[in-house]
Amino acid sequence: MRLKRLEVFGFKSFFDKTVVTFRKGITGIVGPNGCGKSNFSDAILWVLGEQSPKSLRGERMEDVIFSGTEHRKPLSLAEVSLTIGDIANELPPPYTVYSELTFSRRLYRSGESEYLINKTPCRLKDIRDLLIDMGAGYHAHTIIEQGKVDDIITATPMQRREIVEEAA
């Protein structure tokens, strides 16, 4: 499988709808302090189902919705869509026929949240199950947040066991 495209709208500092296409190999993200690089990586962590606001540097999940600047009012909806292509593994019905899948997640300021696969509402569990079917289930290993690289070194032996278990 391969990441093809990410669409971010109203998520953290991404006020306007932003679309980014990924290539094979290495995609570099650069820019000055505070411009939104880690927000971009938080968007990927979020659309893949992250449930803890703390892992997104917030206190409540609503902290991910664009909350305004000097010249722009807060929004009431955050939406991120991740399109995945080149799917090698056999997927369960009804997804067997698709060559591309788009996972979406929405959060309204009311607290209501939605998950979608190819624009059809689904449950978080459906997204998680599909990710495991595609071999990307161990997302704990796939995303290393800023400043967290040596957590495995300072972890306790039992915490280290959990990390190794996910990977093995």
Added chain:
Amino acid sequence: MRLKRLEVFGFKSFFDKTVVTFRKGITGIVGPNGCGKSNFSDAILWVLGEQSPKSLRGERMEDVIFSGTEHRKPLSLAEVSLTIGDIANELPPPYTVYSELTFSRRLYRSGESEYLINKTPCRLKDIRDLLIDMGAGYHAHTIIEQGKVDDIITATPMQRREIVEEAA
């Protein structure tokens, strides 16, 4: 007051006796990963009286004694001396006459430790009291260890209070 000289011997990766003179203004310490820069700063933290092995990245205080390489046997003594000059404030007797003071700390593998002022044995309390007389008592504010710069941001409100209280 001003730091004049540091002598390190048998402390962490400083096997040979090393003497460094400081200038007014800014002294820069550079070098590749793992060469001993943070060990150098640990030596200063230690000679000023640090009591927690954890703040020196060890488990027991003996971890600061040179513990060998492929070609060198471990040592049984670590010693650091810090010479301070240009002392402006009035110091209590018997130190009133001195224009320079040298604080030393030794640790033997047996666990025995010694503190000295101008080569005369003293107590840790004597060093701490003199530092306060010279205006350098708030050492928590004078040494920012690697990776710890934003601890004040992630601290709890009560922890933050302690940090501000020391400085104020």
Added chain:
Amino acid sequence: TRGLFVETFHTLNQKFGEVYASFFGGGSAELVLLDEAHPLESGIEMLAQPPGKGKRNILLLSGGEKALTAISLLFATFLIHPTPFCLLDEIDAPLDEENTRRFAQTLESMSDQTQFIVVTHNKLTMEIADILYGVTMEETGISKLVSVNLKKELDESEGNPAETI
């Protein structure tokens, strides 16, 4: 699954040692089961010894050595259990120039099996990117992505906008 775990643990250890030695130019690293009799419940210790240095507690390692050791383990898990994509946010920040080069080279060699998204401030890491996006705030507080031409970026200049709708 006990047999499976022990077998995978053993393979992970082997790869961990290999990647570590390639990063550090020698030395050794391994994971140790604290309670060999109960592998499925045992805590795991980590040992790492840079080449020529003594054996000591991993907490005494330097900032850069700790990061490189952690990256060795991460890459070792990818060698056993290839993951389709991986996102790294300034993982190269503690590394000096030499280690950044080694990290970048290894990343490049793994990028045919894993798709990497790498956030970095380091020019040496930027150079190995197949495509580079710059995140800007032309309007304060509003992030936009522009695709950047690497050659121009290193000469500190602008790029053309990505599809910002």
Added chain:
Amino acid sequence: TRGLFVETFHTLNQKFGEVYASFFGGGSAELVLLDEAHPLESGIEMLAQPPGKGKRNILLLSGGEKALTAISLLFATFLIHPTPFCLLDEIDAPLDEENTRRFAQTLESMSDQTQFIVVTHNKLTMEIADILYGVTMEETGISKLVSVNLKKELDESEGNPAETI
């Protein structure tokens, strides 16, 4: 001492705001007593708002913004309570080029009242040092200090040995 604490707290807040605005080119930062009625026991909250951005929880700030905010508070305490010396170990690691320059300039302006010892990998910070020491391990595992001629260092070369006995 209650009056003294409140007065110092107030001055610290003023300086914190000033240093912060000089680093970020505007914006505001302050410390807030959670329980104004009991200043000597109250916890302290911190608010920081980069210029043009909305007010939000400081945990949502970026890595570089957090570091620069913390450095602003540190330098503010030095303005109120000058400290004779200060040791900073890679405090500039999360900063981009522009912020590193601002940090280096501010450090330079404060270095006539405070003696700084700065560990860094960043060439922009090295440039402001009055004297530069390189730590090397000519023999693996054994640290030595050599005093370095900056001009040569930036061209990646050796230095003459410090007094290593």
